[in-house]
Structure formats: structure tokens, C-alpha cells
Amino acid sequence: MGKIIRKVREENKRRFKNIYKNPKVLIPDIKEGCTAVVKEIVHERGRGAPVAKLSVTRGNGVLKAFIVAPEGISVGQTLVFGENADLKVGNCTQLKNIPEGSYVSxxxxxPYDGGRFAKSCGTYAIVVFHNRDAHTTTLKLPSGEKVSVSADARAFIGIIAGGGKDDKPLLKAGAAYHKYRALNKVWPKTRGVAMNPVEHPHGGGNHQHIGHSSTISRHAPPNRRVGLVGARRTGRKKGSRNEFK
Structure with a gap:
């Protein structure tokens, strides 16, 4: 009888999942202009960037909200939301009011989905172009990709705090152990080609190599379904994209 490989064994293993400590980190769903005071800057488990706890003044009431903290804000600072917000770090306004070349997060x-782009440590998007006729704004994302979104979509001025948190070297395996244990991730993870043939389909041989195509059918037995499962294509993309008008 064959041996159950690591992939199949982990598929049926229950992983511990903790509850969220804080509510969802989103831009407050407020259509009119308002102000907010930064009450506290906290850490959320599983998130590298700090989270700012806001007290939003809305009419006669006060609303609590959590946002990913932009670089440079502090406790007690007043943030402005709406079309009349000044172009200062931490303020939130619509993209149509932000000049080209600005850093936003x-x-x-x-519009009013709470924020989807540039939310991790040290990231930002760049306002590239405003199309006044189509009422859209072109952004350059941290990946380098350019996307067009509605000019009514909102964004914060500035970049996300916590940039460079991975620049400090771990120096020893014990530091990496505690890092990945806190994130509930499997570490260290042995490569398949470094195993014996009884333990993995890529194992064995006089030197470390797969020995056959790494592409595998999605209908293969579970113990063989490792590598590039059901891949439509492999390798780097080549050639230019054809655009039809």
C-alpha cells in the first residue's frame, strides 16, 4: 500500500482559526462631509500595517470606525472626509478631487465599497490620469498594473504605514519559527524534490530533479496531484497583447 503524502494528509487536517479582534477595516460609509478624531492606533492580529481607531462625528451622533493607518497620522489628529477635505496626509476624498501624481491608499x-487597493504595509497607488469625459481615474497600483476606476471612488491621501517591516533580517531560524507560528503558517516546508520517492512524487534520484513533467491532470489520483495541477499554460508570458477596437 502506498504512503499518504503531505498534501493529502494536510487537506483533511483542521486548522485553528481565531476570531477577528477588530471589526472590518473599511472607509466609513458616509456620503456627506464630516470629521474624525484618531482615538488610538492598534495592532490587528495577522495584519502588518497598524490600524487607526476613529471617532467619526456624523450629525448629532458619533460613529466608531477602523482604517489602515496612513504614514504620518497621530493620536488626537483630526481627519477630514468629503469633497471639501484639504489635500493633507490622512484626509479622505474622492479621486476626482486629487491631482495627478498624488500618492493615495x-x-x-x-464608490463606497470601503476600499480595496493599496492596504498593506508601505503600499500606495499613484493617480495617473483623469478622464473627465468618461468620469474615470486611472491608477497605477503597487504591482505596476494600471486600472481605471470611477472618479467618485474615495481614497486616503498618503501611503500606508509600516513600510520596511521586512527589511530587518531574521538572523536565526528561531526568529522565523516564531514569526510563522504567530501567523499560523506551516514552516519549515520541505521541497518535494528533497524527499524520498516513497514520500513525494517528485522525490528520489541521484540529484534533485522532478524527472518528469511537473504538469499533472486535475483528474489524477490524490497522491499524484502535486505540481502544476490542471495548468492551461506554463512558463513566462511572451508576446504582446492584441487589442481589438
Whole structure:
């Protein structure tokens, strides 16, 4: 009888999942202009960037909200939301009011969806172009990709705090152990080609190599379904994209 490989064994293993400590980190769903005071800057488990706890003044009431903290804000600072917001770090306004070349973060994909782009440590999007006729704004994302979103989508001025948190070297395996244990991730993870043939389909041989195509059918037995499962294509993309008008 064959041996159960690591992939199949982990598929049926229950992983511990903790509850969220804080509510969802989104831009407050407020259509009119308002102000907010930064009450506290906290850490959320599983998130590298700090989270700012806001007290939003809305009419006669006060609303609590959590956002990913932009670089440079502090406790007690007043942030402004709406079309009349000044172009200062930490303020939130619509993209149509932000000049080209500005750095923005927590950018919405659709108006009032709470923010989808540039939310991790040290990331930002750049306002590239405003198309006044189509009422859209072109953004350059941290990946380098350019996307067009509605000019009514909101964003924060500035970049996300916590940039460079991975620059400090771990120096020893014990530090990496505690890092990945806190994130509930499997570490260290042995490569398949470094195993014996009884333990993995890529194992064995006089030197470390797969020995056959790494592409595998999605209908293969579970113990063989490792590598590039059901891949439509492999390798780097080549050639230019044809655009039809």
C-alpha cells in the first residue's frame, strides 16, 4: 500500500482559526462631509500595517470606525472626509478631487465599497490620469498594473504605514519559527524534490530533479496531484497583447 503524502494528509487536517479582534477595516460609509478624531492606533492580529481607531462625528451622533493607518497620522489628529477635505496626509476624498501624481491608499474599486487597493504595509497607488469625459481615474497600483476606476471612488491621501517591516533580517531560524507560528503558517516546508520517492512524487534520484513533467491532470489520483495541477499554460508570458477596437 502506498504512503499518504503531505498534501493529502494536510487537506483533511483542521486548522485553528481565531476570531477577528477588530471589526472590518473599511472607509466609513458616509456620503456627506464630516470629521474624525484618531482615538488610538492598534495592532490587528495577522495584519502588518497598524490600524487607526476613529471617532467619526456624523450629525448629532458619533460613529466608531477602523482604517489602515496612513504614514504620518497621530493620536488626537483630526481627519477630514468629503469633497471639501484639504489635500493633507490622512484626509479622505474622492479621486476626482486629487491631482495627478498624488500618492493615495485604501482606494475604492467602486464608490463606497470601503476600499480595496493599496492596504498593506508601505503600499500606495499613484493617480495617473483623469478622464473627465468618461468620469474615470486611472491608477497605477503597487504591482505596476494600471486600472481605471470611477472618479467618485474615495481614497486616503498618503501611503500606508509600516513600510520596511521586512527589511530587518531574521538572523536565526528561531526568529522565523516564531514569526510563522504567530501567523499560523506551516514552516519549515520541505521541497518535494528533497524527499524520498516513497514520500513525494517528485522525490528520489541521484540529484534533485522532478524527472518528469511537473504538469499533472486535475483528474489524477490524490497522491499524484502535486505540481502544476490542471495548468492551461506554463512558463513566462511572451508576446504582446492584441487589442481589438
Amino acid at each position: 485604501m482606494v475604492e474599486k467602486k
